[in-house]
Amino acid sequence: MKNINRLEKFVSQKLMIIVLLITCSVTVACDPSIDSLAFDLPDANSQEDLTPPSALFSIIEGNDYLTYSFSNQSVSATMYLWEYGDGNSSTGVDGANIYSEEGTYTITLTATDNLGVSSTYTAELVVVEPEIPPTLIPVILEPGFDNGNDSRDVWRNSSLGGVIQITGSSGYHEGNNGAKLPDPGSDRIGYQLISEFTPNKTYSLTFKYRFKNDTDDNGLLHVSMLTETNDPADIAANTVGAITFSEDVAGVDDLISGTLVFNSGANSSLAIFFYNEFDESYIDSFEIEALD
Amino acid sequence: MKYRTYIAILLIGVLVTSCSDFLEPEPSSALTSNNYYTTSAELESALIGAYDAIQGVGDFDKDENHGVQYEFYITEMRSGNTATKIADPDDFSDAGQFESFNVLPINGLVGNYYDSYYEVIYRANVVLDNLGNVSDDTSSIEAEAKFIRAYAYFNLVRLFGDLPYVDHVLSPLEKEAQFTRVDTSIIYDLIVSDLITAEAGLDNTYKTRASKAAAQGLLAKVYLTLENPEYAKAQIMCEKIINDGSFGLVDFNDVFYQELNQEIIFAVGFNSLNDSQTFSSQFMNSVGPSSGVNYATYDLVDDLNEFGGIRAQYSFRQDPNHLTSVRYQCAKYFPDGDDGGTTNPHTFDISPNPRLAGNDWIVLRYADVLLMHVEAIMAGANETNVGAALTSFQQVRDRAGLTDAVTEISLDDLLLERRVELAFENHRLFDLIRLGRAESTLSAYSVANGFGFTASDLLLPIPQNEVNLSDGLMTQNPGY
Numbered sequence: 001m002k003n004i005n006r007l008e009k010f011v012s013q014k015l016m017i018i019v020l021l022i023t024c025s026v027t028v029a030c031d032p033s034i035d036s037l038a039f040d041l042p043d044a045n046s047q048e049d050l051t052p053p054s055a056l057f058s059i060i061e062g063n064d065y066l067t068y069s070f071s072n073q074s075v076s077a078t079m080y081l082w083e084y085g086d087g088n089s090s091t092g093v094d095g096a097n098i099y100s101e102e103g104t105y106t107i108t109l110t111a112t113d114n115l116g117v118s119s120t121y122t123a124e125l126v127v128v129e130p131e132i133p134p135t136l137i138p139v140i141l142e143p144g145f146d147n148g149n150d151s152r153d154v155w156r157n158s159s160l161g162g163v164i165q166i167t168g169s170s171g172y173h174e175g176n177n178g179a180k181l182p183d184p185g186s187d188r189i190g191y192q193l194i195s196e197f198t199p200n201k202t203y204s205l206t207f208k209y210r211f212k213n214d215t216d217d218n219g220l221l222h223v224s225m226l227t228e229t230n231d232p233a234d235i236a237a238n239t240v241g242a243i244t245f246s247e248d249v250a251g252v253d254d255l256i257s258g259t260l261v262f263n264s265g266a267n268s269s270l271a272i273f274f275y276n277e278f279d280e281s282y283i284d285s286f287e288i289e290a291l292d
Numbered sequence: 293m294k295y296r297t298y299i300a301i302l303l304i305g306v307l308v309t310s311c312s313d314f315l316e317p318e319p320s321s322a323l324t325s326n327n328y329y330t331t332s333a334e335l336e337s338a339l340i341g342a343y344d345a346i347q348g349v350g351d352f353d354k355d356e357n358h359g360v361q362y363e364f365y366i367t368e369m370r371s372g373n374t375a376t377k378i379a380d381p382d383d384f385s386d387a388g389q390f391e392s393f394n395v396l397p398i399n400g401l402v403g404n405y406y407d408s409y410y411e412v413i414y415r416a417n418v419v420l421d422n423l424g425n426v427s428d429d430t431s432s433i434e435a436e437a438k439f440i441r442a443y444a445y446f447n448l449v450r451l452f453g454d455l456p457y458v459d460h461v462l463s464p465l466e467k468e469a470q471f472t473r474v475d476t477s478i479i480y481d482l483i484v485s486d487l488i489t490a491e492a493g494l495d496n497t498y499k500t501r502a503s504k505a506a507a508q509g510l511l512a513k514v515y516l517t518l519e520n521p522e523y524a525k526a527q528i529m530c531e532k533i534i535n536d537g538s539f540g541l542v543d544f545n546d547v548f549y550q551e552l553n554q555e556i557i558f559a560v561g562f563n564s565l566n567d568s569q570t571f572s573s574q575f576m577n578s579v580g581p582s583s584g585v586n587y588a589t590y591d592l593v594d595d596l597n598e599f600g601g602i603r604a605q606y607s608f609r610q611d612p613n614h615l616t617s618v619r620y621q622c623a624k625y626f627p628d629g630d631d632g633g634t635t636n637p638h639t640f641d642i643s644p645n646p647r648l649a650g651n652d653w654i655v656l657r658y659a660d661v662l663l664m665h666v667e668a669i670m671a672g673a674n675e676t677n678v679g680a681a682l683t684s685f686q687q688v689r690d691r692a693g694l695t696d697a698v699t700e701i702s703l704d705d706l707l708l709e710r711r712v713e714l715a716f717e718n719h720r721l722f723d724l725i726r727l728g729r730a731e732s733t734l735s736a737y738s739v740a741n742g743f744g745f746t747a748s749d750l751l752l753p754i755p756q757n758e759v760n761l762s763d764g765l766m767t768q769n770p771g772y
Contacts (some may be wrong), residue, residue: 030486056770060731063674064762069731071747073770092732093746199524200669236362247669266668 009136019075053077055111057095065129070095070107077111077119077162085125099127127253135201135290138194140272143286146176154192155179161189161228161275172210174255178284181276183214188275190283193228195269202291204223205272211247212280219247219279225262226271235273247279255284261291329422336434338422342415342440343501345561348408351570352581357408360560360653361571363718364586365390365401366451366752367746371720372713372737373592375583377577377611377619379741393738393745395425395753397772403755408453409444415463416441432708435493437484439502439510443655445486446514449479450722461633471762473754480518487511491529496538499552500652505533509557509656512664517726521709527668530661533557534684539658540690545606546659548624557656564628564650564749571689572627572649577613579627579646584611588620592715601692607715622716625651659688665733666701667727675702688713701705703727719754725750746771 021086056073072080072094082095085105090096099105112118141154149166156163165188167173167180181188197203211219224242226235241262250256263272274283318633329335332496348359368374375391389395395402419437423430441459448455454473459482462470490507495667497503500645508529517524533539542553562569574580575587588596598606608620627649662684669681686698688709710723730732731747738745748771759766 031613060728062728062732069735069747071750077772090370093748094735098672191620200676200680201525265680266524266531268524 005024014126014211017118021269023074034103035226041278042200045266049115049117051076051113052117053111053119054271055109055119055222057107057121059123059125062096066099066101066127068097068099068125070097070109070125072107072109072111072226074111074119074121077113079112079114081108081110081112083110088263102128106228115122117146118156131197133163135292136196136198137290138197138269138287140194140286140288141192144175144177145173145179150178151179155190157189157191157230160191160232160235160273161187162189164190172255172282175285178181178208181274181281181283183280184278185277189253190274191271193269193271194288197264197270199264199268202220202261202263204291205281206285206289207254207258208285209245209258210255210282211245211250211252212282213247213252214280215278217278219281220277221245221274221283223258223260223272223283225260226273228269240267245289254277255282318513329425332426332428332430332433332736335419335422335426335430338415338419339433339436339440339501341558342412342437343407343420345415346440346444347562347567347569350562350570353572354404356569357411358404359408359412360655361569362405362408363653364445364571364716366405367718367721368584368716370395371724372589372734373715373720374586374622376582377587377588377614378617386529387582391589392741392743393734393749394743395749395757395772396751396769397756399753400754403757406448406755406758409448410458413441414461415457416444417576418747419460421461429525429579431493435490435503435507439494439507440485442486442490442514443510445479445483446510446517449476449483450725451515451752452754455479456766467762468765471758471765473767477519480514483514484511485751487514494626496536499556500559503558505536506541506656508532509565509661511663512661516664516667517722521672523668523671527665530665531666533658533661534665539661541662543660544603544691547654547659548606548651551652555653555658556652557658557661558657559652559654561652561697562650564648568648569653570647570649570651571653572625572651573647575622575625577611577621577625584614584621586622586716587611587713588622590620591740592711594717595621595708599708601689601693601694603712603715606660624716625649659691659713660719662688662711663706663713666734667704670701670706672705673703675700676730677701685709704729748772 049156049184053074053076055077058071058073060069060071061203062068063194074270075078079091080093081089081091083089084095084097084098085107088097094107095107104123105127108120108122108123110118110120116216141149145166147152151166152163165178165180165182168177172178172180204221207223207227208220211221222242225240227238227240229238241260243260245258272286331339333740345357346359348363350355350362364374369387369390370393376388377513379391386399388403389399392570392700414435418431420441423434445455454476455468457474457478458469488501491511493503494504494507504569512529514525515522515529539557540554542550542555546553547555570580571586574582574585577584578732587638596607600607607623607755609623611621612620627646629646631650654753665684666676668682669678670676679699685701690694693714694761707723707727711720714720721730724733730750734745737743748769751769753772754766754768759768
């Protein structure tokens with residue numbers, strides 16, 4: 001019994017001391033006026049923002065010229081504000097906007113991180129209805145052979161054949177002169193590389209031609225468009241479009257109009273190429289126009 | 293005592309004399325890269341090694357490079373075309389991250405592909421660096437190595453954006469070159485120049501190795517992909533293949549099951565017995581280590597059913613083993629022992645090991661070239677009615693049994709045709725990006741399925757491993 005009393009006394013003393021200690025320490029620790037804590041400011045040990053946000057985006061044109069989407073390429077940001085320059089805005093990660101009319105708009109992206117640090121990036125967008133570029137019309141030099149023998153040089157390609165002759169015979173040309181492909185055997189050709197074509201457009205090459213009944217055979221006149229070549233063996237493979245006129249169909253009485261319609265394909269330059277077979281032929285007044 | 297001394301002297305003598313030759317051996321069995329490449333045959337063996345790197349290792353070891361076998365994860369499964377068999381929004385496994393556009397920089401499959409394709413580039417560079425050590429004419433070997441390097445870079449640059457520019461074998465000290473990312477335009481300059489060399493120096497001997505037509509087809513695609521596309525040059529390249537006459541369309545099912553057929557321009561070859569690939573088994577239900585990946589999304593199946601013509605039945609089939617929901621598998625690359633799904637539950641009764649598969653991976657085929665031809669002629673417009681484009685487009689549709697005459701092709705028609713023609717062939721993601729429809733299409737798909745697509749998901753993260761090794765030299769892509 002005595003022992004138990006002593007134990008109770010001992011325990012209660014100890015408890016009292018512990019309670020006192022705790023009270024003291026709590027009181028002391030919470031007192032901000034204590035000198036040892038004077039410099040321990042609330043954010044003294046916090047890290048500075050080592051990865052501040054950096055805003056960036058790219059612009060992607062949509063299905064038509066008024067519709068755009070904006071690809072967010074910002075780093076270290078969590079919140080975004082998009083201002084599209086036409087009064088519209090949004091807060092998603094990626095932006096999208098449909099403009100109501102043409103104009104120049106300034107798009108601003110404000111990227112903010114969770115510490116409230118923000119970065120802005122602006123870009124200008126010119127909204128304009130794209131013009132359909134006109135189809136290019138290549139230039140034909142000496143199309144009417146009207147400068148006499150000087151006209152021949154641009155039509156010359158010695159690798160493919162002899163040069164054309166120039167005629168002044170009445171009824172066989174327009175203007176001053178025309179091109180003459182004399183009786184077969186002399187293997188004369190006309191060749192001129194012309195540019196610029198717009199690729200994959202349909203063009204029409206028009207000209208005047210006439211046969212002369214010099215031989216008993218049925219004369220043929222071939223007119224074609226070729227990709228550039230200096231090798232007779234490549235002519236068939238390089239042909240983009242071709243037409244052949246026949247003396248028995250065309251007759252020999254007048255200059256008549258011929259037309260070759262062709263597609264430029266993947267080419268920006270093509271050659272006009274013509275030659276005759278079996279009888280004398282004439283050709284003159286080349287013109288080219290786009291049909292698209 | 294006496295004897296011991298003699299023995300000791302003798303031993304010392306033996307030791308001293310016997311060592312002289314052993315310690316300076318002439319290496320007769322070991323070859324090093326410094327002295328190996330002296331003949332064109334040896335260079336050619338190095339070329340085969342580069343193809344081997346494209347193939348990758350046909351197992352599932354995460355420490356091995358798996359090359360093209362893992363490509364479907366990072367392309368097709370990120371395009372809205374395919375997904376894991378059972379979509380799980382909480383699936384943070386590597387394979388599950390792609391379909392929901394939640395790829396993490398630590399994704400092992402992304403890292404594996406990056407490593408694999410830089411290994412391809414390294415092996416091609418080994419060949420190119422040693423051309424000068426061989427006295428024979430090495431122009432065709434150079435052309436082939438450059439094709440391989442361009443092929444690898446073209447895939448990497450489209451997936452990761454700016455990349456380290458590695459055009460020679462790096463020494464250990466060239467850390468800058470290894471980790472400094474350069475602008476995509478510089479990478480594309482190298483790709484174009486390599487492919488022009490390849491096109492000039494190759495012929496059409498092979499289909500599972502580089503060829504002239506493969507270089508032309510790849511070059512056409514590169515021209516169409518450039519920031520400022522070269523449409524006329526792309527058209528010329530396509531027309532070179534079309535006019536060559538060696539290639540044509542075959543029966544749609546035969547494209548995939550008659551190897552090296554007339555339609556194939558470039559494929560990565562596999563053999564089921566000694567060079568098996570793993571993707572075929574992964575596409576099946578629990579045949580590979582996964583329960584099934586690269587399953588068709590309903591979105592793709594709907595398009596195939598509505599617009600695919602006869603291609604639908606040869607492109608996918610309903611999974612006959614999965615009975616709790618309706619899921620569709622890729623039907624273009626069934627592994628060995630697959631019976632076509634006529635039995636249910638599914639059995640593999642032809643071969644005891646359906647994990648084996650020798651199906652080649654088709655990189656480039658003629659139908660792709662015909663559709664690129666249309667794209668080149670369209671030249672950035674929203675539609676075309678040029679005859680040459682209609683002809684190419686019509687050929688692809690005729691083969692699919694869709695013989696109604698096409699009179700005008702819109703950009704969306706073209707994109708849809710490419711989707712149903714080339715489903716499961718890792719084209720869809722690149723097509724969407726190249727034709728400017730990735731953001732709109734994938735956003736809509738993502739919203740419909742509750743995924744988190746943002747435009748920055750169009751580029752993969754640079755593997756975290758590379759960023760860590762670079763000591764701060766390597767920057768991460770935005771959004772990761």
